[in-house]
Amino acid sequence: MGVRLRIISGFFVGLILAGCSADYGVDQYGRKVPAASLDGQWLVINYWADWCAPCRKEVPEFNRLSKDSEGKGVRVLGVNYDGLRDAELASAAHGLDIQYLVLADDPAQRFELPRSDVLPVTFIVDAQGRLRERLVGEQTASGVQARLLALQEEKR
Template structure:
């Protein structure tokens, strides 16, 4: 083997191995509003309803009971409702805000937007529907109902996109 090839293969192999190892570790979603780590295995390969909310957003506050009901009704059906605070609250602030609003579903402290290539919305609330392969299937602007989101999910799952 040519010495030039050998000197280039070793560093590349090291980089590849490092990327593979870090990829496995970096796959988690970070802590939720209770400080519990949300592992990739709990959310990946499921449909996700990702809702962005803020404490100061009136429609967001009105929507929370609908999202709680949706989350409960979808339990065990391969669909998870996930919240993300628009203002990037962390730790105790995030926990207090989620408790104040009565959020029962998982709220991620780390924004999953980069993972799914979600655009930063200029309006709230905004809800994204992500399929089991991690592809964004829909963006719903404004206040939603559990029935409306569920109907949209069913249509998307049937391929009626």
């Protein structure tokens, strides 16, 4: 292989690798969350804490939304407001019976999410990674689903 061809090949490999998103860290079980598992989907990112009564009440709603959204290009993600990690995060998520993915690493910087001083707060991020909506207060599966559909329709 000629020197030019190797340089050109190296250049294109570098471009491809540069386009790959960084992973999302680990989940509540310590498992790696690859970027490919979330990128290109609509994300419903719910911030919660075990001391937050409305957060506790909405967990079953997000469990339902997560189940209803399987295979539809929408993922529900939880983020612990207090920054719990490792065994503490696993214990808190288990204690609330959270059945969707909980990220140990806060994705706020990745999606330019504003810091919220109130809980619960939920963000809807579109498939291109843009923040589309901030929902403050306790949510229902049907309410979030309605917002998702309305936002998705705006794109068409």
